Amino acid sequence: MLDDRKLQVLRAIVSDYVSSQEPVGSKALVERHNLGVSPATVRNDMAALEDEGYITQPHTSAGRIPTDKGYRLFIDRLAGVKPLSVAERRAINTFLSGALDLDDVVTRTVRLLAQVTQQVAIVQYPVLSSASVRHVELVSMTPDRVLVIVISSTGKVDQRSIEIPGHAESDLADLRALVNTATVGATLSEAAANLGALSGRVPAHLTAPAAQVTSTLLEILGTSGATRVVVGGVPNLTRFGDEFETTVKPVLEALEEQVVLLKLLGEAAIPGDVTVRIGQENPYRELQTTSLVASAYGSDGDIWASLGVVGPTRMDYPSTMASVRAVARYVGRFLAEG
Template identity: 60%
Template sequence: MAHEERRLQVLRAIVQDYVSTNDPVGSKALAARHDLGVSPATIRNDMAVLEEEGYITQPHTSAGRVPTDKGYRFFVDRLSAIKPLSSAERRAIERFLDGALDLDDVLARTVRLLAQLTRNVAVIQYPTLSRSAVRHLEVVQLATTRLLVVLITDTGRVEQRVVEVPPVVDAPAGSDPVAELRTLINAAFVGAKLADAAVKVADLLDTAPAHLRGLVAAVSATLVETLVEPGEDRLLVGGTANLTRGGALDFPGTLRPLLEALEEQVVVLRLMGEVAPGAVLVSIGEENEHHSFTGASVVSVGYGSAGGTADLALGGLGVVGPTRMDYPGTMAAVRAVARYVGQLLAES
């Protein structure tokens, strides 16, 4: 066996043992627990080279070694494939998510499930409005000059707005202006991507019947605000108590800012903006640009397919945890859950 390949096996064994025990790993323990085919003295030599190259380090006065961010990165990059979940694990995911009643329930169940599966913090982004399409627009008359406009997207997201409208004048006898408006805006918008809404609003204003123009103009302002300028993306977070499992060993001095960053959500949303469907991203320790995440790893992936585009996700989901993480298992769980959430939303 080549020296490089054996050292990779030694590094892999150190990562696996440290993740499972949270104790620095020594050469004798490696020789006893793993069939590396060489003596403890050879393992010590390999560990010395790995330490010199920056893949492992010696914490304080301990005789053992722990992986560095560089070591975890090397380990993750050399994973030959993400192992698939067992059929029992996949069935458990399906059973847990299948009972969801609506989008909010799907996402709430997803963060609970991911937090339980990975024993880390789970995060999921609400489907990005600009990547969604209109499924239906409902218009309800609340008063003579007040309408409720309800937007339902193809991802199950619901937005409601109350619109003040002028009284309808010169309507044909027997007509129902609100029903006509409902038909008109659904014909114009159903199936349209929200990002394309501005053009359709302008077209609608040009082509609407004269007696509906006042209603269309008033509702259009709300449609532009809702469709073209969606509010800040939302993020659900679950399992934050899992961060305290490893204590100070996992997050030396970094737990408080990490919790604050998770609460503020902006940093995590920025990370989620980079995800694509099916491609699991792993960002380890110092690779995370925000200082609050330098003691953590983020495993994320996009879910769903925006407008049938394979490289554009509706949103992102993932987990945040210590760099001392079960990367193969976490990556498999994140990918499997994302795939199922995408299927659920496509069928809804």
């Protein structure tokens, strides 16, 4: 374990390198930070930190930069995640408060995270075990086509277009009443089970169109629980500068893989806590030049999904961790109240 003074030097190196993106020398540390020791002592501390693998010298005669191990110690020794200011909390709440439905919430959350952290934001669609069907609508589009619309209690809207040749408005009204009776107020799985038992209660002249509507509704309800990931703020990767070919290109390719992102976010499983994976700690080679800061969101211990950001290992960890945790809490609260 490092003594307090060496930890102070490491914190100073991390702080300066994050802000300047340039290797940090002992002279600069003494000038910028009130370390209370001589430059010679700082040089000795830096040599000890380098020997133990917490910092490294990228070029001869250059200053030092933190290693993944150094960032990890820096994060582990943070005195908790710093709270956001009143203005920051108000800005997050205002940004989300105008959301119209679940898609809008996810879209706004991605934009918000990318904006406040200046990193690439990743938000997983929530899988709400308590979500229920609010309404099913059947809308005649043409004499032969009908639009099937399902609205869930979260405000999520799914729709499919199907063919029902020569349908009458009265038939649609009867079908609408039947499927709403079977589904409204039921959870997605309960609604699917109720629809499966609906065939015995359908009038003979509606058997064929009812089968099409029921099949479409089962398809919609089945995919509503499937999760996916939305990515935003990719232009923030330009902060990698000249490292595009070696760093940014592989990251972009990894960000296109939904399965990779879902597994990556899957480790952030506890609402309120923040998970940080630094460089080589990431299990995916393409992302080992980056860090992930993530948190789960939900309500009353019910985890719905995760969100987070991916960015350079030299990111501002205290601010990023605070922002990710705050946004996760606000999203969970917002969806629970909705």
